[in-house]
Amino acid sequence: MLNKKTLFAAALVIVAGSSVAHADERYRPISDEVVKKECGACHMAFQPQMLPKRSWIKIMDTLDDHFGEDASLDKETNDDIKNYLVENASDSGWWSGKFLRGVADDWTPLRITEIPYWVREHNKEVPNWAWSDPKVKSKANCVACHPRAAMGNYDDD
Amino acid sequence: MKKVICLTAIAAAFALATPAYASSILDEYRNQAQQENPSFNGFSAERGKAFFLTQHATGKAETPACTSCHTNDPTQSGLTRAGKSIAPLAVSVSPDRYTDQRKVEKWFRRNCNSVLGRACTTIEKGDFITFMQTQ
Numbered sequence: 001m002l003n004k005k006t007l008f009a010a011a012l013v014i015v016a017g018s019s020v021a022h023a024d025e026r027y028r029p030i031s032d033e034v035v036k037k038e039c040g041a042c043h044m045a046f047q048p049q050m051l052p053k054r055s056w057i058k059i060m061d062t063l064d065d066h067f068g069e070d071a072s073l074d075k076e077t078n079d080d081i082k083n084y085l086v087e088n089a090s091d092s093g094w095w096s097g098k099f100l101r102g103v104a105d106d107w108t109p110l111r112i113t114e115i116p117y118w119v120r121e122h123n124k125e126v127p128n129w130a131w132s133d134p135k136v137k138s139k140a141n142c143v144a145c146h147p148r149a150a151m152g153n154y155d156d157d
Numbered sequence: 158m159k160k161v162i163c164l165t166a167i168a169a170a171f172a173l174a175t176p177a178y179a180s181s182i183l184d185e186y187r188n189q190a191q192q193e194n195p196s197f198n199g200f201s202a203e204r205g206k207a208f209f210l211t212q213h214a215t216g217k218a219e220t221p222a223c224t225s226c227h228t229n230d231p232t233q234s235g236l237t238r239a240g241k242s243i244a245p246l247a248v249s250v251s252p253d254r255y256t257d258q259r260k261v262e263k264w265f266r267r268n269c270n271s272v273l274g275r276a277c278t279t280i281e282k283g284d285f286i287t288f289m290q291t292q
Contacts, residue, residue, distance in 0.1 A: 043239035068219035069238070070270040073263075141240030 025154035032084045038073060039081070043140050044150050048088035050099045050112045056085035058108050067110075113139045182258055183290075186283040193279055200280070205288025208281055216274035223272060231292040247292035255286050 027047040030036050039045035048056060060082040064072040073081070086092065090099040102116035103109060112118055126145075130136065135144055142149035146156055183200070190197045210229065214221040219238060226243060227235040232250050235243035244251050255261055269277035277285075 042237045043241050064270070065217070067238075068217045068271075070217070070267040072267060135240075137236070137240035138238060144240060 027152035027154070028088070029150070029152040030084075032081075034077060035081050035084050038077060040150075042069070042071065043138075044142050046112055046140075046142070047152055048085040049090050049097060050115065050118070051085075051089060051109060052091040052100065052103060053086045053089040054108045055110060056082065056089055059110060060085065180290075182255055182261055183283060183286055185258070186279050186286070190279045190283060197280070200283040200287040202284070202288040202291045204280075205284035205286070208284060209288060213273050216270060216272045220268075220271045223268065225272070231289060246289050248290045249292060254289065261286075 027049050030039075030045050030047060036045050051059075059066070060078055063078065064070050072078075090097050090103075098117045099112075099115055109115055113122075130145075131139065133144075137144070142154070146154045148154075148156070187200070190200075209223050209227075209231070212222045220226070226237055227246055231247040232245050234245055237243060244254075246254060248254055265277050265282055269275065269281075
């Protein structure tokens with residue numbers, strides 16, 4: 001019988017379940033205004049905790065061909081941004097975060113969307129058709145499905 | 158020496174007094190174009206429009222034209238390849254465009270290289286802004 005009590009219990013399970021499953025998808029928001037502005041001109045400024053140091057260094061050293069675009073900066077701005085990204089990279093702290101799992105030392109991933117943790121989480125939850133939605137356009141468009149991603153909050157589906 | 162100081166002071170005063178608006182950047186491009194080519198006879202919105210709409214395809218494969226990101230209509234918002242919205246380039250809808258020289262030069266440098274595989278000429282830059290002022 002579907003009475004109020006069962007409905008309430010079911011709702012509670014759904015709410016609790018979803019918050020338990022995703023409550024740890026929080027990342028420190030970017031605090032540097034230049035990083036926010038420059039990286040954020042073409043895409044959301046991704047939190048540096050998602051790639052290792054060597055990846056950020058390579059990305060910042062090859063900005064003149066950044067995934068098929070010239071995104072170069074003057075040297076001073078480039079150095080400042082690189083420092084921030086390296087200081088906050090996935091392998092810069094004493095912790096070893098989930099974004100390092102399965103990333104071999106001799107591999108320098110250039111896309112967050114190649115990181116095993118990222119791939120696994122999205123394969124679990126995102127059907128293929130969702131990626132071809134014109135509002136998504138690119139896997140780099142986090143905010144299409146995570147509206148608070150720029151604040152470091154990826155809890156939602 | 159006095160002369161140098163005096164000239165510097167005048168230049169500094171001029172730089173401080175010059176308000177940042179699109180036509181001052183355009184004036185600078187005009188002076189530059191004249192220096193580069195004595196027979197230069199002004200920027201053209203028509204040429205700027207043609208440049209904006211052309212499929213150049215001489216740069217990176219992902220970005221054959223300015224319109225790849227800015228769309229064919231400068232009064233409309235564009236979209237980056239990563240899906241982020243770009244405010245319109247037309248001055249009538251985005252009056253703060255072409256007022257910050259460093260910003261303008263930064264994006265010409267990047268976008269011309271992405272689309273054309275080379276830097277834009279002074280005339281191309283001047284024509285482009287002249288066209289956007291009519292939009």
